[in-house]
Amino acid sequence: MLEAGTRRWQARLMLGLFLMPAVLWLVSLIILPHLDLAILSFRERVAPREYRASLEQYRTFFAEPLYWHIFVRTALMSAIATLLTLLIAFPIAWTIAKLLRGRASSLLFVVCLIPFWVSETVRTLGWMILLRESGVLPSLLVKLGITDVPIELLYRDSTILVGLVYTSLLFMVVPLVGSLESLDNALIEAAYDLGASGWSVLRKIVIPHAAPGITAGCIVVFMMTLGNYLTPTLLGGKNSQWFTEQIYTQFITRFNWEQGAAFGFLLLLLSTSMVWVGLRLTGQRFGEVMRRS
Amino acid sequence: MIPSLPRPAWLRAGTTLYLALFLAFLFLPLLVVAVFGFNDAPYPAPPWHGFTLDWFIGNEAKGRTGLFGDSEILASIWTSFTVACWVTGLSVAVGTANAFLIERARFPGKAALSLLMLAPLVIPGVILGISILAFASRLAEFADDTFGLELEFLRPGLPLVVLGQFSYIVAISTLTISARLKRFDRTLEEAAYNLGASRAAVFRTITVPYLRPALIGSGAIAFLMSFENFNTTLMLVGADSPLTIMMYGRMREGATPVLNAVSLFLMVASALLAFTLMRGGSSQKPAPAA
Numbered sequence: 001m002l003e004a005g006t007r008r009w010q011a012r013l014m015l016g017l018f019l020m021p022a023v024l025w026l027v028s029l030i031i032l033p034h035l036d037l038a039i040l041s042f043r044e045r046v047a048p049r050e051y052r053a054s055l056e057q058y059r060t061f062f063a064e065p066l067y068w069h070i071f072v073r074t075a076l077m078s079a080i081a082t083l084l085t086l087l088i089a090f091p092i093a094w095t096i097a098k099l100l101r102g103r104a105s106s107l108l109f110v111v112c113l114i115p116f117w118v119s120e121t122v123r124t125l126g127w128m129i130l131l132r133e134s135g136v137l138p139s140l141l142v143k144l145g146i147t148d149v150p151i152e153l154l155y156r157d158s159t160i161l162v163g164l165v166y167t168s169l170l171f172m173v174v175p176l177v178g179s180l181e182s183l184d185n186a187l188i189e190a191a192y193d194l195g196a197s198g199w200s201v202l203r204k205i206v207i208p209h210a211a212p213g214i215t216a217g218c219i220v221v222f223m224m225t226l227g228n229y230l231t232p233t234l235l236g237g238k239n240s241q242w243f244t245e246q247i248y249t250q251f252i253t254r255f256n257w258e259q260g261a262a263f264g265f266l267l268l269l270l271s272t273s274m275v276w277v278g279l280r281l282t283g284q285r286f287g288e289v290m291r292r293s
Numbered sequence: 294m295i296p297s298l299p300r301p302a303w304l305r306a307g308t309t310l311y312l313a314l315f316l317a318f319l320f321l322p323l324l325v326v327a328v329f330g331f332n333d334a335p336y337p338a339p340p341w342h343g344f345t346l347d348w349f350i351g352n353e354a355k356g357r358t359g360l361f362g363d364s365e366i367l368a369s370i371w372t373s374f375t376v377a378c379w380v381t382g383l384s385v386a387v388g389t390a391n392a393f394l395i396e397r398a399r400f401p402g403k404a405a406l407s408l409l410m411l412a413p414l415v416i417p418g419v420i421l422g423i424s425i426l427a428f429a430s431r432l433a434e435f436a437d438d439t440f441g442l443e444l445e446f447l448r449p450g451l452p453l454v455v456l457g458q459f460s461y462i463v464a465i466s467t468l469t470i471s472a473r474l475k476r477f478d479r480t481l482e483e484a485a486y487n488l489g490a491s492r493a494a495v496f497r498t499i500t501v502p503y504l505r506p507a508l509i510g511s512g513a514i515a516f517l518m519s520f521e522n523f524n525t526t527l528m529l530v531g532a533d534s535p536l537t538i539m540m541y542g543r544m545r546e547g548a549t550p551v552l553n554a555v556s557l558f559l560m561v562a563s564a565l566l567a568f569t570l571m572r573g574g575s576s577q578k579p580a581p582a583a
Contacts (some may be wrong), residue, residue, distance in 0.1 A: 010482055015398055015400060018391075018393055018394045019398075019400075020389050020396060021386075021387040021390050021391070022387070022390065022394055022406065022410065025460065025463060026409055026412075029417075029425060029456060029457075029459070030412060030413055030460060032410075032428055033421075033424035033425045033427065033428035033512060034416075034424050036424065036427050036428040036431055037420075037423065037424040037427055037428075038426055051379075063557040087313070091311055092309070092312070092315055095312060098294070098295045098296075099296060099308065101296075108312075110571075111319075112319065113318070113567075114318065114564075114567070115319050115322075115323060116321075116559050116564070117517065117563040117564065117567050118323060118556075118559065118563055119520070119521040119536045119537060119556075119563075120521065120537075120561055121521070121523065121536075121540045121541060121544070121556075122326055122559055122560065123322050123323070124544070125322075125323070125326055125337075125540070125544060125552060125553070125556055126322025126323055126325050126326040127322050127323075128544065129322075129325045129326065129329055129337050129338065129553075130321060130322060130325055132338070132488050134336070134338040134339075135339070136325055136339055136541075137340055138336075139339050139340070152433075166318070166319075166322070168318075174342065185295050185297060187295060188298070188299060189295070192298050198569060207379065223415060223417065226417060227417025227418055227419055227420070227524060227525065228303075228524075229418075229419055229524050229527065230523050230524070230541065234544055234545070235539070237553040243421045244417070247419055247420075247423065248419070248527065248528070250424070251423050251528065252528070257427060260423060260580050261423065261427065264419070264420045264424070267417060267419075267420060268416065268417065268420050271415065271416075271417055272415065274421060275415050286305070291509070
């Protein structure tokens with residue numbers, strides 16, 4: 001009797017010991033800071049060190065066209081970047097999963113992973129060297145006689161998209177390969193034998209089967225693009241107008257934490273709701289998707 | 294289409310061409326970074342002026358500071374390294390504890406807790422940064438107002454950077470380690486207990502060796518992600534800049550090929566890390582992030 005009691009007590013102690021780091025981490029670094037951010041966003045400074053609850057920060061966001069324009073722009077650009085990434089990554093994932101076999105397949109897969117072991121800063125530096133007015137591509141275009149003078153390829157919306165797609169590819173390829181590999185070739189063969197065209201095989205067999213992978217990839221890519229800072233600011237320069245940059249400006253440059261917190265919450269809201277919608281559309285569970293990617 | 298079906302010639306040619314273009318797209322940026330680290334010109338841009346090692350070892354006659362003489366960059370590499378070591382140690386330790394919690398323990402609210410552990414992965418890094426910054430400042434102010442304590446570590450600086458990076462990297466470690474623990478055959482442990490092994494001995498001789506690939510793998514990923522982190526770090530950084538922040542600052546000003554030299558060093562380092570990890574027989578897929 002006594003021993004069982006001690007055992008149970010010991011088990012409780014062990015559980016507590018294992019729970020402590022997790023609870024400390026989640027409460028002090030995730031939950032409380034976000035609650036604090038919420039409180040911060042719902043107040044307004046009336047005098048030095050004096051605040052009152054208000055919706056002023058959110059009102060400013062909607063009243064000032066600049067802010068919500070940038071917000072919508074960031075969301076749209078992220079959506080376009082996600083779509084482009086999907087379109088570019090799909091044939092590659094198909095090649096890895098279906099066309100190549102054994103060593104060749106795993107080699108291509110590893111080759112696709114390599115650039116992503118390198119820091120985003122380095123990759124962006126590469127694009128800057130390639131695209132700026134004095135860079136590699138403009139001078140190549142002049143040499144080929146396509147343009148008379150070197151043109152500036154940086155600081156355009158399309159440059160930002162190139163950079164964003166480049167940074168996101170891996171996160172699309174990995175889930176796509178995973179979901180395509182599990183597709184039985186016999187299904188495609190059967191469809192072909194029954195006279196289906198390539199297009200209808202893709203639409204009726206491949207895409208429905210790969211839907212979980214496509215959703216997982218799109219969610220991760222959209223989220224990361226939305227929260228990206230480095231690529232838009234460096235490749236877009238002053239024209240980047242990315243929402244994370246607004247958050248940085250409010251928080252660090254202007255020291256207007258209340259406004260920055262409201263912006264942060266709006267971004268979080270958008271990002272979370274996209275994740276939610278994506279999961280709803282395909283009826284998947286959050287945990288499964290995160291584990292897969 | 295798949296190989297077992299007839300593919301028209303144009304489709305085959307198209308696939309090959311697409312693959313070639315894709316690989317060019319993937320590697321061109323890295324290639325130019327590496328190449329222009331050796332260009333004998335003050336800016337990393339064409340034309341090619343000849344091969345030089347000035348951007349590594351420096352050249353006083355031409356007033357060039359090389360990577361090995363650039364104390365600012367060397368200091369920032371050291372800063373990044375220190376931060377990454379802390380983050381790795383913390384993430385692997387807490388990640389292991391979390392993995393046992395998810396896979397072995399039974400308690401009310403476990404499902405909610407394990408779901409909550411994934412939350413940091415869907416919060417943009419910038420927001421993790423500002424929320425921790427705001428909360429830490431509030432704590433610091435509170436300590437100052439009520440107790441007259443000046444808690445330096447709660448002000449922007451390296452301790453906050455470590456905490457900020459840890460806050461989401463640990464979620465990745467948790468996933469990696471618990472995935473491996475899930476596949477563990479518990480009869481091995483039971484057999485050892487039956488043979489009279491103590492709890493500590495079983496843990497040391499059976500559980501830990503089994504988990505080793507995941508521990509090493511998640512450690513390497515944590516180190517790499519910490520070293521390369523930008524978004525969260527940017528919001529929390531104080532006077533000492535880690536390498537990514539330092540490079541970002543210089544890239545905005547239009548930097549010399551010293552940056553290419555550092556980048557080359559980074560590429561070689563991460564290639565080595567990836568290579569040893571793959572050789573290490575780890576069964577984990579080397580996905581650097583979630």
